[in-house]
Amino acid sequence: xxxxxxSIVLSKLKYRDHDLIVxxxxxQRGLVSYMLRGVLKSKKGLSKTVYYQALSQLQIEExxxxxxxxxxxxxxxxxxxxxxxxxxxxxxxxxxxxxEILSNVLKEEEKNEDLFHFISAALQYLDNEDQFSNFHLLFxxxxxxxLGFQPENVNTNDPYFNLESGIFEGINHGIYSVxxxxxxxxxxxxxxxxxxxxxxxxxxxxxxxxxxxxxxxxELHLGNFKNxxxxxxxxxxxx
Numbered sequence: 001x002x003x004x005x006x007s008i009v010l011s012k013l014k015y016r017d018h019d020l021i022v023x024x025x026x027x028q029r030g031l032v033s034y035m036l037r038g039v040l041k042s043k044k045g046l047s048k049t050v051y052y053q054a055l056s057q058l059q060i061e062e063x064x065x066x067x068x069x070x071x072x073x074x075x076x077x078x079x080x081x082x083x084x085x086x087x088x089x090x091x092x093x094x095x096x097x098x099x100e101i102l103s104n105v106l107k108e109e110e111k112n113e114d115l116f117h118f119i120s121a122a123l124q125y126l127d128n129e130d131q132f133s134n135f136h137l138l139f140x141x142x143x144x145x146x147l148g149f150q151p152e153n154v155n156t157n158d159p160y161f162n163l164e165s166g167i168f169e170g171i172n173h174g175i176y177s178v179x180x181x182x183x184x185x186x187x188x189x190x191x192x193x194x195x196x197x198x199x200x201x202x203x204x205x206x207x208x209x210x211x212x213x214x215x216x217x218x219e220l221h222l223g224n225f226k227n228x229x230x231x232x233x234x235x236x237x238x239x
Contacts, residue, residue, distance in 0.1 A: 002061055002062070002063055002074060003028070003061070003062060003064055004059060004060065004061050004062075005026045005027060005028045005029065005032075005059075005060050005062055005064075006026065006027040006028075006057070006058070006059055006060075006079050006116070006120075007024040007025065007026045007027070007032070007057070007058045007059075007060050008024060008025045008026075008055060008056070008057055008058075008116070008119055008120060008123075009022060009023075009024050009051075009052050009053065009054060009055060009056045009058065009099075010023045010024060010025055010031075010054070010055075010099055010102050010103045010106065011023045011054070011099060011100075011103045012049075012052050014040070015035070017040070017041075018037075018038050018039065018040040018041040019035060019036060019037050019038065019039065019040070020035075020036040020039050020040065020049070020052065021033055021034070021035055021036075021070065022034045022036060022052050023103060024058070024060075025102065025106050025115075025116060025119065026060075026116070027111070027113055027116045027117075028111055029064070029109060029110070029111060030106070030108045030109050030110045030111055030112060031106055031107060031108060031109050032062075032064070032071060032109070033069065033070050033071070034060075034062070034070065034071050034072065034073050035070040035071070035072055036048075036052075036073065037072075048076070051076050051077075051078065053086050054086075054095050054096060054099035055085070055095050055098065055099050055102075055123055056078065056082075057078065057079045057080040057082075057120055057123065057124075058076055058077065058078060058079055059076070059077050059078070059079040060073050060075070060076050061073070061074045061075040061076070062074065080120070080124060082123075082127045083127055083128070084127055084128075085123065085126065085127045089237070090132070090133075090237055090238070091126060091127075091132065093230070093233050093234050093237045093238070094126065094132070094135060094136050094234065096230045096233065096234075097136060097228055097230045097231065097233070097234045098136060098139060100228035100229065100230050101140070101143075101218075101228055102119070104225060104226060104228065105143075105147060105218070105222055105225065112146065114146065115146040118142065118143075118146060122135075122139055122142075122194065125194045125195075129194075129198075131197075131198040132197075133207070133238055134197055134200055134202065134207065135194075135197065136211070136234070137185075137189060137207065137210055137211060137214065138189055138192060138194060138197055140211075140214050140215075140218070141186075141189050141190070141214065144217070144218075144221075147221075147222070148221075149166055149217075149221040149222075150166070151166050151167070151168075151186065151190060152166055152167040152168065153190050154167075154168070155167070155168040155169070155170075156168055156187050156190070158170045159179060159183070160172055160173070160177040160178065160179050160183065161177070161178040161179075161183055161186055162176050162177055162178075163176040163177075163178060163213070163216060163217050163220055164176040164220055166217075166221070176220075178213060181206055181209070181210075182209060182210050182213050185200075185202060185206065185210050186210075186213075188200055204238065207238060208235055208238075211234075211235075215227055215231075
């Protein structure tokens, strides 16, 4: 059955000599993998690969068959055309990092329109923003809401945050208790939206330490979570 589905590209993988398998997060069905047969075989086919850059936003006419692991695309067009996300080296490093994170954590093959719209709107914000060095921090923090382990936004006057339980506490519980600059920044970002993010000023060292804390938080709450390989590139660009 042919249907239309808005999609965000998470990854692509060469299969055999001329095929691609593209993994997308879609508005209507969550995680879906598509087989693109022969797309690497001809110049005409190669020109279509521009659609499948990391985190591209597409409208796909798909041949979707339930109970199959791979589906097929009949027609594709951009649902949103980025102005800078794939051409600005700093933004493209964020794209590479976040696409790897999202590929890692998005597993559900079922509709979650709120999550889809969050990712779509956040990427459009990044595309149009000139000050974005902290974007990936706020994106990851807000993503926790949709993944089910958002920090509990109560008792924020307490002097510690427990990474394992996800709550603020008055007592230091050892290796999972966060204090100091990471705690201050966590409290600040919990009350921040993307449109006011440029008011948060931190240096490269603080940014890197907070990101490491966030990734540890993801690791504690998600099975089989792995730090993305692109983390080193991101650190080199922003820290």
